[in-house]
Amino acid sequence: xxxxxxxxxxxxxxxxxxxxxxxxxxxxxxxxxxxxxxxxxxxxxxxxxxxxxxxxxxxxxxxxxxxxxxxx
Numbered sequence: 001x002x003x004x005x006x007x008x009x010x011x012x013x014x015x016x017x018x019x020x021x022x023x024x025x026x027x028x029x030x031x032x033x034x035x036x037x038x039x040x041x042x043x044x045x046x047x048x049x050x051x052x053x054x055x056x057x058x059x060x061x062x063x064x065x066x067x068x069x070x071x072x
Contacts, residue, residue: 043068 001009046054046068053059054067 040070042070 043065048063049061051061053061
């Protein structure tokens with residue numbers, strides 16, 4: 001593809017997106033989405049640590065929460 005063909009393609013795309021059509025744009029979702037918590041995402045009440053990680057003691061704790069959940 002040469003430069004002139006690429007420019008023509010870009011102009012067509014921009015014109016298509018900027019043109020006002022007779023139909024309104026379709027909604028992004030047709031059905032509502034339901035978010036349900038999964039048990040693997042529950043977090044336990046463990047004390048926060050500013051020392052070593054409970055999972056990998058050679059590394060400092062960065063408060064990722066992996067030790068407070070099932071880790072999935």
